[in-house]
Structure formats: C-alpha cells, structure tokens
Amino acid sequence: MKIGVFICHCGENISRTVDCPRVAETCEKIPGVEFSIDYKYMCSDPGQKLIKDAVEIHKLDAIVVGSCSPNMHERTFRSAAVAAGINPFLVEIANLREHCSWVHEDVESATQKAIELVRMAVEKVKRDKPLSKIKVPVTKRVLVIGGGIAGIQAALDVANAGYDVVLVEKEPSIGGHMSQLSETFPTLDCSQCILTPRMVEVNQHPRIKLLTYSEVEKIEGFIGNFKATIRKKARHINEDICSGCGQCVSKCPIKKKAFSSFEEGLAYRPAVYIPFPQAVPNIPVIDESVCTYYRNGKCGMCVKACDRQAIDFDQKDTMMVADVGAVIVATGYKLYSIGKQPLGSKYKGYGEYGYGKYKDVIDGLQFERIASASGPTSGEIKRPSDGKEPKKIVFIQCVGSRDPAKGISYCSKICCMYTAKQAMLFRHKVHDGEAYVFYMDIRAGGKMYEEFVRRAIEEDHVNYIRGRVSRIYEENGKYIVKGEDTIAGVPVNIDADMVVLASAMIPHDNAPGLAQKVGIPYDKYGFYNESHPKLKPVESTTAGVFLAGACNAPRDIPESVAMASAAASKAIILFSSDSLEREPVVARVNEDLCAGCFYCRKVCPFGAVEVRDIKDMNGVVYKEVAYINQGVCQGCGTCTATCLSKSIELAGFNNEEIFAEIAAL
Amino acid sequence: MKNSFRNGFHVLQPGFGPAAPAKTASDEVYPNAAHSYIAKEVAAKTFQDVNLCYQCGKCSAGCPVRDYMADSPNKVVRFVQLGLEQAALNSTTPWLCAGCLTCSTRCPNDFNLAKFMDAVREISIEKGVKTKEKEISSFHEAFLRQVRLFGRSYEAGLVADYKLNTLRLLQDVDSAPGMILKGKLSVLPHKVKDRKTIKNIFGKTTHKKKRNG
Numbered sequence: 001m002k003i004g005v006f007i008c009h010c011g012e013n014i015s016r017t018v019d020c021p022r023v024a025e026t027c028e029k030i031p032g033v034e035f036s037i038d039y040k041y042m043c044s045d046p047g048q049k050l051i052k053d054a055v056e057i058h059k060l061d062a063i064v065v066g067s068c069s070p071n072m073h074e075r076t077f078r079s080a081a082v083a084a085g086i087n088p089f090l091v092e093i094a095n096l097r098e099h100c101s102w103v104h105e106d107v108e109s110a111t112q113k114a115i116e117l118v119r120m121a122v123e124k125v126k127r128d129k130p131l132s133k134i135k136v137p138v139t140k141r142v143l144v145i146g147g148g149i150a151g152i153q154a155a156l157d158v159a160n161a162g163y164d165v166v167l168v169e170k171e172p173s174i175g176g177h178m179s180q181l182s183e184t185f186p187t188l189d190c191s192q193c194i195l196t197p198r199m200v201e202v203n204q205h206p207r208i209k210l211l212t213y214s215e216v217e218k219i220e221g222f223i224g225n226f227k228a229t230i231r232k233k234a235r236h237i238n239e240d241i242c243s244g245c246g247q248c249v250s251k252c253p254i255k256k257k258a259f260s261s262f263e264e265g266l267a268y269r270p271a272v273y274i275p276f277p278q279a280v281p282n283i284p285v286i287d288e289s290v291c292t293y294y295r296n297g298k299c300g301m302c303v304k305a306c307d308r309q310a311i312d313f314d315q316k317d318t319m320m321v322a323d324v325g326a327v328i329v330a331t332g333y334k335l336y337s338i339g340k341q342p343l344g345s346k347y348k349g350y351g352e353y354g355y356g357k358y359k360d361v362i363d364g365l366q367f368e369r370i371a372s373a374s375g376p377t378s379g380e381i382k383r384p385s386d387g388k389e390p391k392k393i394v395f396i397q398c399v400g401s402r403d404p405a406k407g408i409s410y411c412s413k414i415c416c417m418y419t420a421k422q423a424m425l426f427r428h429k430v431h432d433g434e435a436y437v438f439y440m441d442i443r444a445g446g447k448m449y450e451e452f453v454r455r456a457i458e459e460d461h462v463n464y465i466r467g468r469v470s471r472i473y474e475e476n477g478k479y480i481v482k483g484e485d486t487i488a489g490v491p492v493n494i495d496a497d498m499v500v501l502a503s504a505m506i507p508h509d510n511a512p513g514l515a516q517k518v519g520i521p522y523d524k525y526g527f528y529n530e531s532h533p534k535l536k537p538v539e540s541t542t543a544g545v546f547l548a549g550a551c552n553a554p555r556d557i558p559e560s561v562a563m564a565s566a567a568a569s570k571a572i573i574l575f576s577s578d579s580l581e582r583e584p585v586v587a588r589v590n591e592d593l594c595a596g597c598f599y600c601r602k603v604c605p606f607g608a609v610e611v612r613d614i615k616d617m618n619g620v621v622y623k624e625v626a627y628i629n630q631g632v633c634q635g636c637g638t639c640t641a642t643c644l645s646k647s648i649e650l651a652g653f654n655n656e657e658i659f660a661e662i663a664a665l
Numbered sequence: 666m667k668n669s670f671r672n673g674f675h676v677l678q679p680g681f682g683p684a685a686p687a688k689t690a691s692d693e694v695y696p697n698a699a700h701s702y703i704a705k706e707v708a709a710k711t712f713q714d715v716n717l718c719y720q721c722g723k724c725s726a727g728c729p730v731r732d733y734m735a736d737s738p739n740k741v742v743r744f745v746q747l748g749l750e751q752a753a754l755n756s757t758t759p760w761l762c763a764g765c766l767t768c769s770t771r772c773p774n775d776f777n778l779a780k781f782m783d784a785v786r787e788i789s790i791e792k793g794v795k796t797k798e799k800e801i802s803s804f805h806e807a808f809l810r811q812v813r814l815f816g817r818s819y820e821a822g823l824v825a826d827y828k829l830n831t832l833r834l835l836q837d838v839d840s841a842p843g844m845i846l847k848g849k850l851s852v853l854p855h856k857v858k859d860r861k862t863i864k865n866i867f868g869k870t871t872h873k874k875k876r877n878g
Contacts, residue, residue: 352727352771398721398773402719402773403773403774404773404774404775405772405773405774405775406773440719440721466722467721467722467723467725467726468721468722468723468726468773469723469726470723470724470725470726470727470728470767470771471726471727471771482726482727483722483726484722484723484725484726484731484737484739485722486720486721486722486725486737486739489736489737489740490737491725491726491731491732491737492726
C-alpha cells in the first residue's frame with residue numbers, strides 16, 4: 001500500500017509551534033509512506049490540487065493529512081480523495097492544530113508530538129478498508145407536532161411543496177397561543193384575522209391530515225423512516241357526523257363548573273364546548289371531568305339536542321400509527337405561573353405580587369383576552385373583580401424572566417413588545433386612563449420594534465418607569481404598587497386599579513417527556529436544543545427531527561414563522577431524493593460470535609439495536625442475536641466498548657485499526 | 666494631525682496612532698472599579714461579588730426605611746460597583762438600613778443586600794469615617810457594650826449608655842412606664858454564666874479594628 005502524507009501549516013496556526021517541513025521529512029521514512037510534503041494551506045484549491053496530483057504521480061492508495069480537526073475539513077479532503085480516485089474512507093486526518101499546535105508552546109516537543117500523531121494515522125490508514133455510503137429509503141411524509149402558528153406554517157409549507165403532512169395538536173383546536181391574542185405588534189393588526197385563514201387552509205388542504213385532541217405517544221425509527229404512534233383522545237363526539245352546529249353546547253346545563261382555558265380562566269365553559277368560535281375543526285369536545293353523564297349516568301341533554309346523533313359517550317381513545325420521514329417539533333410555550341408554586345417545582349412564585357390573591361392582578365395572556373374583541377368582555381377593558389373600567393393600569397415587565405432567584409435566568413424576549421402593545425391598546429380604549437410600565441431594560445430589537453415602543457411613550461403617553469416592583473398590596477380598593485424609579489432615585493408608589501404582569505415564557509410541563517419520546521435533547525429549562533446555535537438553528541441533534549417556534553427558545557410570531565418555514569424546507573430537502581445517503585461508520589454484529597446478552601441494547605443511546613432470530617434449516621429459532629439497524633446507528637461506538645464477546649465492530653474504527661494506532665505510539 | 670485617518674484608513678504606525686486619552690475628570694471619579702479597595706473589601710466580607718447586582722431597584726422599592734434615605738440602597742451598591750469609596754462610606758443609607766432582609770429575600774439575582782450594608786458599615790468604622798447618623802452608630806456601640814459586659818442585652822444599661830453618649834435625654838421617655846410595667850426594663854442586668862467566652866469573642870473580633878471613638 002502506498003500512502004501519501006500531507007502536512008498543512010494552516011497559515012501560521014500549526015507552523016508557529018510545529019516544524020512542518022521536518023514533520024513531512026520524518027514521516028516520509030515511515031514504512032509504507034511513499035510520498036510526503038508540507039504546504040501552507042492544504043484546504044485551499046492549490047492544496048487540494050497538490051493532493052490530487054500526488055495521488056496520480058505516485059499512484060497512492062491512501063492518504064494522511066496532518067491538519068486541523070476532522071470536524072473542519074475531513075469532508076474537504078475526502079472529496080479531494082474521491083476526485084483523485086481514492087475511497088474517501090482511506091483518508092485519515094491527524095489533528096495537528098487543536099490537538100497539538102494550539103495547546104503546546106515548545107516547538108521541539110510539539111514537533112515530536114506531531115510526528116507521533118501522523119505515525120498513528122499512517123498505521124490506521126494501512127488497515128482501513130474501503131467503505132461505501134449506506135443508502136436508506138425515505139418516507140416522504142412529515143409529522144408536525146403542535147398546531148400553533150409555527151406548526152401551521154410548517155405544515156402548510158411542506159404540504160404546498162407536495163408532500164403529505166400529519167399535524168398533531170393536543171388541544172381540541174389548532175391555533176395555539178396566537179389565536180388568543182388581541183392584536184399583534186408592531187402593526188396592531190388583529191391576531192385572529194391573520195391567523196384564521198391559515199387555520200382553515202390547514203383543515204382544507206388535501207395533503208394535511210389534521211389530528212386535533214391527539215398526542216404523540218411514541219416515535220421509533222430513524223431519519224427517513226420514523227414510525228409515530230399517536231393517541232387520539234376521545235372527544236365523545238363523532239367527528240365524521242358532527243356538523244359543528246353548536247346545539248349541544250347551548251343546551252348543556254353545566255354552565256359554571258369549568259373555566260375556559262382559552263379565556264385563561266376569565267370565563268366559564270360548558271361541559272361540552274368548542275374552545276372558541278373560529279376553532280378548527282369546529283367540533284365540540286365533552287369534558288368528562290365535569291359532564292353530568294360521566295358523574296351519575298344521567299342528563300344526556302346534548303344527545304337530545306343533536307340532530308345527527310353525533311354524541312358518543314362510549315368513545316374511547318384510539319391509537320394510530322403514521323409512517324413519516326421527518327418530524328417537525330413545534331410545541332410552543334406556556335406562561336410561567338406567577339402565584340405560589342407547588343412544592344418541588346423548579347420555579348419559585350412571586351408571593352409579593354399577590355397574583356392569585358387579588359383578582360385584578362392578571363398576567364399578559366389574560367389581558368390579551370380582556371382586550372380581544374372575541375374575549376369575555378367583548379374587547380372592553382374591564383377588571384375581572386367587579387367589571388369596572390380601570391383608569392390606572394400598571395404593567396410590570398420581567399416577571400419571572402431575568403430572575404435567577406425564581407429559577408429563570410433568561411430574557412423572555414417578547415414581553416417588552418407586548419407590554420408596550422397592551423399599554424397602547426389600553427390608552428386607545430380608555431382615553432382618560434393612565435398606563436404605567438415598570439421595566440428593567442427595553443429590549444426592542446426587531447423591525448419597527450423600537451419605533452413601536454417610542455410610539456407608546458411619545459404618542460400614547462404611556463409612563464415608563466425604570467425599576468423593578470417590590471410588592472403589590474391592596475388598600476382601600478386600590479392596588480398599591482411599590483416601586484422605585486432608579487433613574488431619578490425616588491420611590492414610586494402607584495395606586496392602580498389593575499396590574500398586568502408580563503410573565504416569562506417557559507416550556508410546557510411535559511416538554512421533557514415529549515423530548516424523550518422523540519429522542520431530542522433539551523436544556524435545563526426544558527427548551528429543545530438546536531444542533532448548532534448559529535449554523536443549525538432549526539435542526540435538533542437527532543437527524544430528521546427539526547424544531548420550530550418557541551419550543552426551542554422564547555420567540556415572537558415572525559421569528560416562529562420564519563423558523564417553521566426553515567424547518568419545513570429542511571424536511572423538503574430530505575425528500576428531494578428517494579433514498580438518503582449516510583456515512584458508513586456504523587456498528588456491525590458478528591452473528592457467529594454474539595452471545596445474545598444484549599448489553600449493547602441497554603447502552604445504545606439511539607435505540608439502534610434490535611433482536612434478530614437465527615433459525616436452523618427447519619426454521620426453528622435456535623439463537624437470538626443483536627442486530628444493529630444501519631439507519632439508526634450513529635457510530636458512537638458505545639456498543640463496541642460494551643460487548644463482552646467482542647462481536648461488534650464499528651466500521652472505520654475496528655479494533656485492529658485502533659490497536660495499530662496505539663501500538664504506533 | 667490629531668487623528669490619523671487618511672482616505673478612511675487608519676494609519677497604524679508606532680508613535681503615529683491616536684494619542685492615549687488624557688486623564689479626564691471621569692477617570693478620577695470612576696477609579697478602576699473591579700480593583701477598587703471598597704469593592705474588594707466588600708467582596709471579602711460578604712463572600713459575594715458586588716457585580717451580581719444588575720440595578721433593577723427592587724430592593725429600594727420594597728425597603729421599609731427607603732423614605733428616610735437620601736441615597737436609595739441600589740445607589741449605594743452602584744457606588745461600590747464603580748469604586749466610589751467616599752460616596753459609599755459617607756452615605757447615611759447603610760446606617761439607616763434596619764437589616765430586615767426584605768431586599769435580600771426579594772432580590773432576583775440573590776444578592777444579599779443586608780449583608781452588603783453591614784460590610785459597608787464595618788468598613789466605615791475601620792476607616793474611621795464618621796457617619797452623620799451619629800445616634801444610630803452610638804446605639805450600635807451602646808448595645809455592643811452591654812453585650813460585652815453582661816453577655817446579653819441589658820435594656821436599662823443600654824438606655825443609660827445611649828442617652829449619656831448622645832445627650833438625647835428625653836427621647837422615647839413616654840414609652841418607659843409601659844415597658845417597666847411589662848418587665849421589659851429590669852433594673853438589674855441578667856448576666857450569662859460564661860462571660861469569659863463572650864470576652865474572648867469580642868477580643869477575637871475587635872482587636873484588628875480601629876474602634877470608632
């Protein structure tokens with residue numbers, strides 16, 4: 001075997017501490033090395049040409065490049081090798097930069113180490129076997145989890161590109177938090193007016209299968225070949241028959257037992273309900289926990305009211321399986337609950353703000369409902385306690401956010417903007433009202449955002465006070481907000497009629513649970529991790545699973561939509577060919593040696609190990625062995641190290657190769 | 666040729682670059698905050714970095730004695746963050762602080778402000794900075810003198826000591842009868858048994874300090 005060694009100076013990055021010409025000279029003497037050279041930038045075009053020419057002239061079979069980390073340029077050198085007619089897996093990188101020049105100072109010893117590193121790579125490449133890429137088939141269908149604006153956008157984009165979509169939403173209707181909002185910043189256009197056409201489009205799209213009131217139970221498989229099990233919760237209404245007339249809803253005698261979660265607890269809903277008038281699909285749900293029929297078997301008013309016999313009290317949860325090629329997770333956020341938190345919660349509540357104790361101390365989403373034309377007050381600003389119009393409202397920003405003592409260190413990003421919007425809406429609707437905003441910093445980065453906040457201050461005369469509020473208490477029917485204007489250095493006490501707390505965005509409680517089902521990592525808060533914070537913001541670290549919207553980090557509508565479209569296009573890229581190519585660095589089991597202990601199955605972080613039956617001539621199973629699914633295996637090598645009988649080999653990193661490397665030291 | 670911009674390019678030549686900025690007034694007003702004596706000293710006494718405070722003002726907002734303070738509590742923290750030693754030590758705010766811990770409890774970044782105020786008071790005593798709130802300082806002194814003598818608080822002695830030192834003879838006289846009736850002002854002191862240990866504690870904790878006369 002003829003091996004070529006190419007030592008890169010990386011400008012000065014390597015050559016500053018490693019004597020590259022000497023490394024090249026010394027390495028030429030290693031047995032098997034036919035040719036060795038150093039060059040200033042091996043990754044540059046002339047550098048790659050150098051490699052190709054050397055392969056041709058010296059008839060090389062394999063090459064070793066001493067350069068930066070394989071993370072950086074392994075791909076570059078492998079394609080250079082392919083262009084020269086060498087199998088890409090007969091290329092080894094000796095990391096002379098991150099592992100050598102950057103971490104050492106002494107030129108002599110760094111050069112020695114560089115020579116050793118190259119020697120190791122040479123010994124490995126001698127034993128490398130040519131590998132070819134694995135082809136995996138692709139199911140051209142996407143599973144979108146979450147039917148908020150991000151999920152809707154992602155589903156529509158994928159469907160409009162001509163691929164099938166399964167959209168799963170856990171609530172009875174799609175629309176998410178955006179459907180609850182009154183108006184949106186910075187243009188003050190009605191949220192539902194821009195959202196509902198898209199919701200309808202989703203429902204009518206021939207390529208979108210909409211599963212509301214459903215949850216993902218399990219996802220198995222791998223990129224291009226996921227198998228998702230979805231639980232369709234019992235609505236107790238036959239969706240195929242129901243016309244959405246709403247007769248059952250109006251006849252239901254249970255009027256004041258359950259709070260509407262869509263109205264953020266500001267209104268009641270019947271036991272059979274449609275969450276909001278524009279709901280998609282417009283089909284009611286029966287809430288078993290309050291329905292009289294489920295409590296004592298009587299009532300049945302809705303059954304009588306329904307002309308089409310769509311009520312089905314005996315309906316059970318059903319499971320369905322969807323084969324999909326990619327998953328887009330768009331599960332969104334929930335608001336941090338401000339009041340006292342249950343024991344064992346990772347967040348602490350704000351006892352000092354009296355949320356939960358005082359009815360007129362509300363959170364941002366509750367104010368959205370009060371300001372919304374479809375809300376419980378029909379858009380008139382009224383306080384929840386007595387229905388009077390508040391004349392003085394205090395808005396408090398950073399409630400939960402930027403408060404490590406309560407458990408949340410991050411900035412929720414949207415509160416500055418929606419508080420400005422809400423203060424503005426209040427001033428537009430209550431002309432003699434006064435609005436105060438307590439802020440720590442105003443973070444209005446975004447197109448027309450800063451202008452919007454200035455408009456609230458300059459045109460709508462919202463009073464901005466820099467300082468955090470310490471306490472809210474009731475006195476003579478007023479809520480005394482104790483703050484400090486830290487710019488003037490004076491205490492500020494405001495006797496408010498109503499207080500709106502801009503509470504932090506946090507992931508759903510079951511976000512970690514879903515992450516474990518889907519197999520994606522999450523951070524300490526429960527936000528799903530992107531693969532790279534800058535260059536792979538919509539990919540999760542699991543191939544074929546993409547992220548969109550606020551499940552990844554606090555995001556506003558435009559960002560969520562942009563991210564959803566990006567995730568959709570990533571999925572579409574997957575579907576651009578009929579099969580996927582992937583690196584052949586996967587583990588293989590030697591079935592003759594495998595003892596069937598399945599320790600590998602326990603340690604595999606990707607669930608790639610399956611059980612395979614070995615049958616004799618008569619078709620009788622006489623042995624169970626491990627089988628590693630080539631599509632799922634990520635080549636981490638954990639099973640290889642665990643295997644007691646040494647029957648698993650990782651292609652490209654087998655024992656012979658690794659031991660040769662070590663022996664060369 | 667004050668600034669060497671030519672055709673939009675900054676000419677970098679030794680000795681020809683922009684001159685080092687002259688020492689301005691602000692250099693003196695804001696000494697190098699991170700290395701300032703006061704910031705280091707406070708950190709050493711409280712085991713917390715003064716830069717934990719992000720100046721939200723929640724401490725000042727909730728402070729029950731805020732109305733009597735000329736400088737808000739967060740402003741005193743700012744003084745120390747900036748290394749403005751004189752401003753911090755001459756402020757009466759640390760002396761007015763009642764140590765009720767409302768600020769420390771509510772601080773979003775877990776900065777223990779009450780501890781901080783204690784440290785500033787200690788430093789001003791060490792440096793002999795006499796506070797304008799003489800009575801508060803005298804009260805502290807009088808209280809500690811009782812503890813040093815008897816091992817616990819002796820109210821009648823505390824009253825006598827405080828009044829003789831401050832000459833505020835008639836302050837709070839009206840509450841004396843009630844307190845005597847309730848047995849809160851006993852004539853003779855209650856002493857702890859092991860006063861030697863108390864003496865040792867005082868000896869160990871005060872010997873390095875310059876007593877504030």
